[in-house]
Amino acid sequence: MLSRPILRALAKAVAAVIAWLRAVSGDDAYERYLTHQARAHEGPPLDRRTFYEEREQRKWSGVSRCC
């Protein structure tokens, strides 16, 4: 049986991996953008859909993948 501290450490590790995957894939990009908007006070933020549409256009306008 796994003891409580080990389980807690495991849960933490899994959460960390998920957080990393979210960040690397761009899953949390909108949340980050909202945080930035709230701090910068640059007018009303874009809605979620528009933000992701713009993000994809930007990402695929330059060299973002390689051999």
Added chain:
Amino acid sequence: MNKIAGVLLAAAGAVALGGIALHRHEPINALWIVTAAVCIYALGYRFYAAWVAARVLAVDPTRATPAERHDNGRDFVPTHRWIAFGHHFAAIAGPGPLVGPTLAAQFGYLPGTLWILVGAVLGGCVQDMTILLLSTRRDGRSLGQMARDELGPLGGFAALIGTLLIMILLIAVLGLVVVNAMKHSPWSTATIFATIPVAILVGLHLRRLRPGRILEASLIGVALMLLAVLGGGWVDGHALLRGLFDWSSLPLAGFVIGYGWIAAILPVWLLLAPRDYLSTFLKLGTVALLAVAIVLLHPQIRMPALTSFVDGHGPIFGGKIFPFVFITIACGAVSGFHALVASGTTPKLIASEADVRLIGYGSMMLESFVAIMAMIAATLLDPGVFFAINTGAGIVGAAPAAAVHTISGWGFPVTVEQMQTLAHEMGESTLFARTGGAPSLAVGMASIFGNTFGRGLLSVWYHFAIMFEAVFILSTLDAGTRVGRFMLQDLLGHVYAPLGRTSWYPSVLFSSTLIVAGWGYFLYVGVIDPNGGVNILWPLFGIANQMLAAIALSVATGILVKSGKARYAAVTLVPLGWLAIVTTVAAWQKIVSTDPRIGLLAAAHELSAHLAAGTLPAQAAATAPQLIFNQRLDAWLTGLFTAVLWLVILDMGRVCLRKLRGLPVAATSEAPYQAARLQPFALPARLPQEGST
């Protein structure tokens, strides 16, 4: 503490390398190679990279990065170094480091392995880190812009032309690899076809249903892709469907060309972006799984350290070990292409200059390790089997009996029964002459995964590996066509302004068609070539990629000298010199060698002599004129690459000499110093520990 760790690492590395050296005439275990690799990377990262970052590049954590200065929450975003590492690694890692080592394994496991390790630690990683820092200091400017600003218009133009040509060759050769993997394999073809609607479904999910929920959409997509692998097996067992998906290479090439064209003109959200999310997850997952499986299984390497083919008579591609091992393995050792990514998206994510060592040097180390794993997967196969899969019918004959006879005659015994059993285990009708590297890598990966996680599933693992490589390749094909289109539009805009507008649909159609026609031509000729085509195209791609690396290193050297660091210029000048020698010698041999297996003009000459004498069979006579034209064209292209390379080197030399003589040179384009105010990075969530990619 650090010193003790360093000494221990050095000792472990020495023991592992000693192990490889002492086992030269008996099979060695893959763990020796893995240990040697990890130790060399650790030493390179701990000592050389740290020294280059501190002394040569003078990395300054107190200097504000563009991500901090221009932070807009969109493209300029200060990002934690491990997340930026993930972004950068996902961007640089493609199918290149999987294919190159597989082909270079014809020389034995040792030459390729040593070049992957030394080339990465002293060349590729340094190039990636240097360009990343230089671009970060210049607000994330591209390599082409830096070449123009720091060297002059000539350097900038050369970089643009070089990039466009390499893109076309890269896509053609990768398309050829995919075609050869699908040829007469209903299972692979059905699975790869099915990945297209899966990607579109994911795209629709992200656009219409739940915008931006990338993780959930990708997990659904990856699950569907795994189902597609199993579904392909079902198709393969179905009498009627099997016939529908049993295609020969010419229609498959037509399919890949059509797919590339449609993917280039469709909006990115529908096919390109979702396919890329899926390929990123598959890439990270498979690389991690492969590393775990290799360590758990620790297979024996069956290929000798060196084969007799180092003398230039190799069946997979012609040419001696020098210079061709250094051309064949570009990605994984030094890849010029990385300089484009390191001077594009990534610099806009760097939170602190201190992070460039991990992100630039570290990501390339991991890519180099992927190449080492590909080398292990290729060399754990029986050498006879390896050559039977990778040698074209033009070399060993189309009949299995003739092929095994020739290959066994080289000293690598193999039988028809052995190949049939293997093909049956992998769920294929035959594995003879499946050139291009993907099928043999898939057989190697399937035996690693199968023997680690359950042998009954060999055929599923094989087709999983094929699907993984194909998804990789098709997303490079999409993205590459699109980038090529943007570059072409940029060029055409100078001729007729509206053509330069990237969103004007007639211009999109026109320029996409031109780019697809460019790589489609090389793909078509590769398909009709009886020797498999990869033997010609891959070295050409290698020369182009090394030429781009030499351009990047020239820009870096020029900037180092201009900023008064001439005494450290050797850091980039030595890899540049080596690449210049290797590329020039290889190009020279490809053009003037009288051996038709190496020299392009000699091959064209020989073929036209046969054609004139009427000694060719009817089918070969029909395609011969196209092959002859293509070989001559390839010779011209090779010459053009070499000319571009030396133009940039001479331009760099001119700028350096002026600087050293105290004459005026173009002012630096470095952004002025501004103090960093960003606090040591606060994270939105907890982060994984080191090494958890």
